[in-house]
Amino acid sequence: MAVSGRKAPQKFASSMSRGSGEDFEIFCQPCDRDDIRLPAFGFCVDCEEHLCESCFNHHKRAKPLRHHTLLDKHNMPQSLQVSSQPDPHALPGDLTKPCSTHKKEMIKFYCHSHNALLCSVCVTLKHQSTACHVDYIPDISGNIVNSKEYRKIIKEIDDMIGIFQDTAGDLKKMTEKSNASLTKVLAEIKKFRKEINQRLDAMENEVENAASSLKKGNDQRLKTAQATCEDVIKDLQESSDSIKQLNTSNKEDTLFMELKTAEQLIKENENKISQLTTHQDVKEYHFQPNLDISTLLENEKSLGTLTTKPLKPPVNVSVKIKSKQFSHQGEFTVRTSQDEEECWITGMILLTSDILIAADYANKSIKMININSCSIIDQLKLDTSPWDVTTVSNDKLAVTQPYQNEIQFVSLTSNRLKRKNTIKVEGKCYGIYCYKGQLIVVFNAPAKLQIIDLKGKVLKSVTKNTNREDIFSDPEYVTASSSSIYVSDSGKHAVIQLNWQGEVTGTYSVLGDAAGLAMLADGSFFLSNYVDGICNIQNISSDCTRGEVVLKDLKKPFAICWCETNKTLYISSITLDASVDNFVQVYKLS
Structure with missing residues (x-):
């Protein structure tokens, strides 16, 4: 010491x-x-x-x-x-x-x-x-009183206060807008319900009118039948009375004629009885509910669905990115005598402000590097190539091994790296980031994001958006804040922003392949972006609406690592040129 x-x-x-x-x-x-x-x-x-x-x-x-x-x-x-x-x-x-x-x-x-x-x-x-x-x-x-450090910290505090004041104002405006949209939603629900009621009332009136028409027809037929029966009964009763009287008075000739007339009357009315008793227009009615409506009411649990879209804060507030100026501070080697191949540093993380951990994909190893002395303290050989690395605690790392579908935990004791336990995962795992004891991991076979606890239990798996479309194509790296998760996707040439429920809340598109990510204290993040003719580092706002190129004309930047304490950015490259790939470049924020 x-x-x-x-x-x-x-x-x-x-x-x-x-x-x-x-x-x-x-x-x-x-x-x-x-x-x-x-x-x-x-x-x-x-x-x-x-x-x-x-x-x-x-x-x-x-x-x-x-x-x-x-x-x-x-x-x-x-x-x-x-x-x-x-x-x-x-x-x-x-x-x-x-x-x-x-x-x-x-x-x-x-x-x-x-x-x-x-x-x-x-x-x-x-x-x-x-x-x-x-x-x-x-x-x-x-000499700390009124020193340059004092003035710098006071300015940063004032700037941060301004950012949070703007953020609080933005949140208030967005909340008011959100609440107004909910009031509108309730009005739309009532209007929709009223339209449903009106349509149901109309359908009910149609059935009632049909039933009334049928009832009216029934009553009319009954009235006609009753009148017919009364007339027939009257005629038959008069004929019967006359026959009985003629029979009593022994008027044989008249009785004979009356009987023959009665026979004819009976025959005529037999046909009327047949018509009255076999009439098919008199029916019993039953109600059969509309099966489509019955099924709809049985299966549907709500009148509709509340859909969401993120509210964007005003352009002139905290989402603005301050222009950042970097100066090149040199480089340090990451190659050791144990290495059989030229280095491919695909993942980096800072253990302290002067100790960097690097994942060397080509040499299947994890390296501990003292930045101040530019020396490699320790190197841990793995069975297969690692891709990315994150700190789980002060003395524990997590490393993705895509070709074994597993995450390797590594302990740090007395500046020595040692393999610990592993957890199996569901696919080829690439980018990894630990946030508050949870591992956020991205996969490209199949393309997805998962949130996993330290024992390997999958807490959330994200593959598709609300339209059932694939969110990811070829995700490589991931980082996170308290409100958002950011995934660089080289297949979609974009950074995809999600909330912790797995919903897409923003997208920032780039011309080249989106690779390494590094989060800043102000909520923005750095992205390494490379394609023929375009190799740069961009600083992107926390809502993915704005970006600024802060370093350009680099040699295919890949993994990046940011030191908030020293305001220093570390960048690895993969160019197949040993004079480039075996070194990490150092840039300091002015």
């Missing part, structure tokens, strides 16, 4: 020169109180004092001091700490912010390598590696 420091302030010169003849810039403070001047051998973080070798060893043995945190002379602060006479410019008394991990400890150190504020316990447990550059905060905080 490298520790830088500064000279002791002049105000302590008199106290440092007393005691023995030899004058040490950093000396043992407990011995100095007894007028003994001995060189500092280490530092006690808890006592906040530099110690000579004897006092340092005593700290290790004495029971009350056994749990104090000690730093040796290589790691101790390089300026004298005198608690009784604080330096008003250093102000160690300001170090009163508790550590988020160790609640009883105060933050006193800063690790440049991990961009982390640390307490003494953090330093002891996790940041004593030679790869860590740790400083005592009072040693490096001088």
Whole structure:
């Protein structure tokens, strides 16, 4: 662990020169109180004092001091700490912010390598590696007031406040528009229901009118039949009465004629009875519901479907991308003596601001690279070619292996890569990104996106849009934010934006093949884009409505990686030219 420091302030010169003849810039403070001047051998973080070798060893043995945190002379602060006479410019008394991990400890150190504020316990447990550059905060905080860093951070905060204010305004406007559309939907539903009611009423009236007409016909026929029967009954009754009277009075000639007339009357009315009793127009009616309507009501669960389309925020707000200017900072090699082929770096991810993990497709390996020293720390050979890599935690990676249909987990311990467990997946997996403990993976055989937990359970699978059309053609890489998932698809020459429900919410088309993706803190993202005559890096807005070329005339850029801390972009290439493919290019945002 490298520790830088500064000279002791002049105000302590008199106290440092007393005691023995030899004058040490950093000396043992407990011995100095007894007028003994001995060189500092280490530092006690808890006592906040530099110690000579004897006092340092005593700290290790004495029971009350056994749990104090000690730093040796290589790691101790390089300026004298005198608690009784604080330096008003250093102000160690300001170090009163508790550590988020160790609640009883105060933050006193800063690790440049991990961009982390640390307490003494953090330093002891996790940041004593030679790869860590740790400083005592009072040693490096001088001249921070009104500094360039101060002005830069304040400007970035103001810019971010403006973005969020604009975003809040946009969301309010879009929500109001959404609510207005829902009010319109409710009115349309009522109108649709009214139209249905009117049509059903008309159909009911048709049936009622038909039934009334039939009933009227029945009543008319009945009235006619009843009149006929009454007339026949009257005629027959009169004939019967007459015959009976003639029979009583013994009028034989008249009775004979009346009987013959009655015979004729009976024959005539027999035909009338036959006509009345065999009439086919009198029927019993039953209702048979319309089967189409019955089936419709039985099967359909709603009057209709609510369809959606994304609302685009106004063009003049936070979706605007600030123009970005990059300068080339050089390159570093990714080739090792173990490599049998020229490198094809198809995936990159930053473990810390100075440690990069690269997936070398051609050499079937994962490489750990120290960016500061431009050295390859470790290389892990795999059974088949990896494509992409993502961090699952501080000490765990996930690597896609398309030709084995699996995801390989890799652990990181003491700057060493080690294979762990694997999970099988449903197809050839390529791009991968871990977001809040979930793996987002894209496949090209078949073309799809899946969200998978760390045990391999598929939480969501996305292949088609609401029109049952294929969303993807040849997806390669994926990244995500809290609201959206972005997939680069070289087959469709586009970046496809989806929400976490798997619905397409935006598309950004490019002329070439869409490849590597890298998310920025402002919600926009970088895309590497290549085709004959067009090889560039674009910065695309979070809603996929706008893009800007920030680097052009590159040599077929492929995988990309962005360091938010150092504002640095790392780019690999696949050109079949060893002088290009064996290196990663470094560009810094001005």
